[in-house]
Amino acid sequence: MTDAYTGDRIILKDLGFYGYHGLFAEEKKLGQRFFIDLELGVDLTEAAETDKLSAGISYADIYDTVKASFESQPMRLLEAVAQNVSVALFDGFEKINWIIIRIRKPEAPIAMVRGEVAIELQRVRKAK
Structure with a gap:
């Protein structure tokens, strides 16, 4: 990991969604x-020093943004889904400097007995 991904962070894990992303007709249907x-x-x-809600970012608002972006349109690639979510988070929250997003697909249509496939993107806010 590079120095860009150091410092304070908000972590949300195992956010579950039902979606229609994928290459195959069955996945889309x-x-x-x-x-x-x-x-x-x-x-x-x-936020740490003042204990004021207004100094931080609402976890519920983050979740709502992720959900809306994830469900906005079916995509073929997990990479594209992750990119759309990242863009929505940067657009919605000026305080976010960087994002690491991992999307896991436990029922990927490949012959595996156990496990999951996943992608991970790392993005830094672009300077204006």
Whole structure:
């Protein structure tokens, strides 16, 4: 990991969603479960020192943004889903400096007895 992904972070793990993302017709028709793990780089100093809700970011608002982005349109690739979620989080929360997002697909249509497939993207807010 690079130095860009250091410091304070908000972590949301095992966020479960049902979606219709995938390459195959069955995936698009029947859907399946997906799980998202997030690490969001945010300076939490003010929230830690003041104990004020307004100094932080609402976890519920983060979840709602992820859910809306995840469910907005079916995609073929998990990479595209993760990119859309990352863009929505950067657009919705100015305090987020970087994002690590992992999307897991436990029922991927491959011949495996146990396990899951996953992708992980790491994104840094682009300078304006």
